[in-house]
Amino acid sequence: MGRFDGRVAIVTGAAQGIGAAIARRLADEGAQVGVIDLTAERAQGTADEIVKAGGAAIAVGADVSKTADVQAAVAAVAGEFGHVDILVNNAGITRDNLLFKMTDEDWDTVVTVNLRSAFLMSRECQKHFVAQKYGKIVSLSSRSARGNRGQANYAASKAGIMGLTSTLAIELGPFGVNVNAVAPGYIATAMTDATAKRVGFAPEDFQKASAEATPVRRVGTPEDIAAVVAFLAADESSFVSGQTIHVNGGADR
Numbered sequence: 001m002g003r004f005d006g007r008v009a010i011v012t013g014a015a016q017g018i019g020a021a022i023a024r025r026l027a028d029e030g031a032q033v034g035v036i037d038l039t040a041e042r043a044q045g046t047a048d049e050i051v052k053a054g055g056a057a058i059a060v061g062a063d064v065s066k067t068a069d070v071q072a073a074v075a076a077v078a079g080e081f082g083h084v085d086i087l088v089n090n091a092g093i094t095r096d097n098l099l100f101k102m103t104d105e106d107w108d109t110v111v112t113v114n115l116r117s118a119f120l121m122s123r124e125c126q127k128h129f130v131a132q133k134y135g136k137i138v139s140l141s142s143r144s145a146r147g148n149r150g151q152a153n154y155a156a157s158k159a160g161i162m163g164l165t166s167t168l169a170i171e172l173g174p175f176g177v178n179v180n181a182v183a184p185g186y187i188a189t190a191m192t193d194a195t196a197k198r199v200g201f202a203p204e205d206f207q208k209a210s211a212e213a214t215p216v217r218r219v220g221t222p223e224d225i226a227a228v229v230a231f232l233a234a235d236e237s238s239f240v241s242g243q244t245i246h247v248n249g250g251a252d253r
């Protein structure tokens, strides 16, 4: 028996990194997974891994910041598996720059991809959740929501995820829907490798410095985040709602 036997999950931005680890974890524990990324080709690798390991998954291409793409993607997953029970809003990007150099486009792109996408996906999935009186939404915030040099756009979008989460928890709780967020610290992925390069470090040196500044003396892995997302997506946490869980090895700043 897996915690997600009979459940259908959607994970956005699941071609790589944290999203791929979440998709694999939910599938390992029995969920049928809609693996969403910008193109179906990019999402297919994760779906193939899940199927190879004995699970069930489909790859769906969608830009989750666009309403029509979101509607089509949720319909595709519901059409394939019959229902939708769990939504993980994971897709996210950075366009870092200090405020005086940050363009309108840097701001709009990050807020649209990181925050509007979670609004659109949640609005679309709640139709299923409210009708069946069951649903779980887990969205990816970030430690950067507390402020991070060069990330005004990203930090604002991730703080927005916290506000969205606490509000949706109030609105959807009476319909059997739990809404929570996870705020990772430094997790070794393509995103943090790119940040390292932007500030002039080799990714391994950047990781080493971050590990030294972290009480548990290591950086996080995508699997560290997947474990907490799985807890929040499972029925054992059904009295937890409206929360943002910080997963950062104790590195609060």
Ligand code: NAP
Binding pocket: 012, 013, 014, 015, 016, 017, 018, 019, 036, 037, 038, 042, 062, 063, 064, 065, 089, 090, 091, 092, 093, 113, 140, 141, 142, 143, 183, 184, 185, 186, 187, 188, 189, 190, 191, 192
């Ligand atoms: P990642 O390796 O860059 O993966 C993000 C995935 O999202 C990529 O596959 C990307 O596709 C996809 N994506 C981007 N825009 C999309 C869109 N509009 N529609 C659909 N998919 C889209 O990032 P990650 O490090 O795994 O991060 C995952 C989440 O955790 C993000 O929300 C991030 O902000 C958050 N987070 C990460 C860290 C960390 O340390 N890594 C810390 C805190 C929070 P392309 O590659 O094709 O663009």
